[in-house]
Amino acid sequence: xxxxxxxxxxxxxxxxxxxxxxxxxxxxxxxxxxxxxxxxxxxxxxxxxxxxxxxxxxxxxxxxxxxxxxxxxxxxxxxxxxxxxxxxxxxxxxxxxxxxxxxxxxxxxxxxxxxxxxxxxxxxxxxxxxxxxxxxxxxxxxxxxxxxxxxxxxxxxxxxxxxxxxxxxxxxxxxxxxxxxxxxxxxxxxxxxxxxxxxxxxxxxxxxxxxxxxxxxxxxxxxxxxxxxxxxxxxxxxxxxxxxxxxxxxxxxxxxxxxxxxxxx
Numbered sequence: 001x002x003x004x005x006x007x008x009x010x011x012x013x014x015x016x017x018x019x020x021x022x023x024x025x026x027x028x029x030x031x032x033x034x035x036x037x038x039x040x041x042x043x044x045x046x047x048x049x050x051x052x053x054x055x056x057x058x059x060x061x062x063x064x065x066x067x068x069x070x071x072x073x074x075x076x077x078x079x080x081x082x083x084x085x086x087x088x089x090x091x092x093x094x095x096x097x098x099x100x101x102x103x104x105x106x107x108x109x110x111x112x113x114x115x116x117x118x119x120x121x122x123x124x125x126x127x128x129x130x131x132x133x134x135x136x137x138x139x140x141x142x143x144x145x146x147x148x149x150x151x152x153x154x155x156x157x158x159x160x161x162x163x164x165x166x167x168x169x170x171x172x173x174x175x176x177x178x179x180x181x182x183x184x185x186x187x188x189x190x191x192x193x194x195x196x197x198x199x200x201x202x203x204x205x206x207x208x209x210x211x212x213x214x215x216x217x218x219x220x221x222x223x224x225x226x227x228x229x230x231x232x233x234x235x236x237x238x239x240x241x242x243x244x245x246x247x248x249x250x251x252x253x254x255x256x257x258x259x260x261x262x263x264x265x
Contacts, residue, residue, distance in 0.1 A: 001057060003078040007048040008055030011083070013040030017112070017262065018085050022048045022076065023235060024094030024118075024245070025192050026153070026177040027036035027184060028054025031093075031142050035247040038255035043262075045090075045195055048079055050096070051183040061184055069095070069195060073102035080110045087112040088263065093247060094118050094218075095192040097198065105203045114208040115258055119227065120219045124194040129198070132220045137192050145189050162243025173245065201231050208234040210262040213241045235261070 003009070006093055010029065019039060021032045029047040039045055047180075050072055065071040076099060080088060089112055092100035098118030104111040123131045124138055133141075145152045157173040159162070177185070197216040212224040221238070228236040237257045241250040 001060075003075070003082040005254055006009070006060055007051065007075065007079055009046060009048045009079060009083065011044065011046050013045045013057070015041075015043040017043055018046060018088040019043045020048075020076070020085070020088050020090050020100075022081070022090065022092040022096035022100055023050065023091075024096055024197065025188060025265065026157075026173070026180055027093070028176065028179075029039050030054070031173075031176060031248055034251040035068070035255055037259070038251060039110045040258075043089075046083060046085065048077070049074075050077055052188060053180060058181060058184070061097040061181075061204055063187055065188070068073055068191060069099050069102060069197070070263070073106060074095070076100070076103050077107050079109065080107075084178050089113045089115060089116040091258070092119070094244065095101070096118070097197075098195065101197065101201050101204050104206050105200065108205065110203045113208050113262070114204065115211065115216070115261065116208060116211065116227070117211045117247055117254065118216055118219055119210060120223050121198045121201050121227065123193050123218075126196075129226060130220055130222045132218065132223070142190055142193060149182045149185055152234050160244045161249060162215065162217060163249045166249060172248065198230070201227060205232075206233065209235045209257065210234050211246065211257050212236065213243055213246050213250075215242045216236055216244050219246045239260075 023031050028049050052061040090100035097116035123133050124135050126129050161173050210224050210227050222234045228234045239253045244255045
């Protein structure tokens with residue numbers, strides 16, 4: 001089975017500069033649907049499901065391969081090669097922001113620029129670096145998730161979305177979490193929340209847009225500032241928005257920041 005089929009790839013839109021959208025934890029490519037119409041007039045957009053998510057072929061999920069994000073980065077490289085895309089703009093949400101960063105260092109010929117939506121190179125506080133959580137907090141979160149994934153999902157999704165005035169947004173994320181394979185979701189959670197990619201992002205040479213929300217319960221404001229100061233060519237844009245998923249809850253604001261960045265050259 002080729003990578004396009006394994007990852008349920010879709011290509012939509014038109015334009016010379018290709019955009020590749022990589023979804024975050026507990027999600028699939030449908031989470032881009034509110035943002036997508038704002039991009040397809042000017043860009044050819046590739047959407048795909050991370051292995052173990054959405055319409056991907058679950059039989060290919062290998063715990064050893066996906067014990068780190070490098071496995072997901074190799075998958076994305078395979079997809080780009082199979083689609084014949086070069087010099088693409090890679091857009092990664094949350095944990096996938098680190099995956100696209102790895103691709104940018106592993107195969108720079110494939111990557112023109114990066115867009116990171118609510119990224120975090122490490123969720124764990126370490127000295128002067130404030131990732132938002134103590135290590136004990138992360139282990140407690142993972143223990144709760146391991147014990148009752150569906151219960152954790154229904155509680156955490158509205159908190160992560162951060163839009164109590166739009167409860168349907170939290171329900172949408174909760175439904176996405178609940179559709180995931182629980183065993184794979186538990187495994188991917190450990191990879192997501194325990195990883196430290198601070199040294200990896202320092203190696204990213206490509207121009208990068210970092211999009212943050214002004215209030216994100218998962219990623220504190222200092223993380224975006226850290227990325228802007230420690231990546232070679234990063235620009236931080238803080239949206240007047242709440243939560244961890246602005247491409248879902250604030251698609252117009254997210255698209256506006258992306259268009260300004262992509263049209264600046």
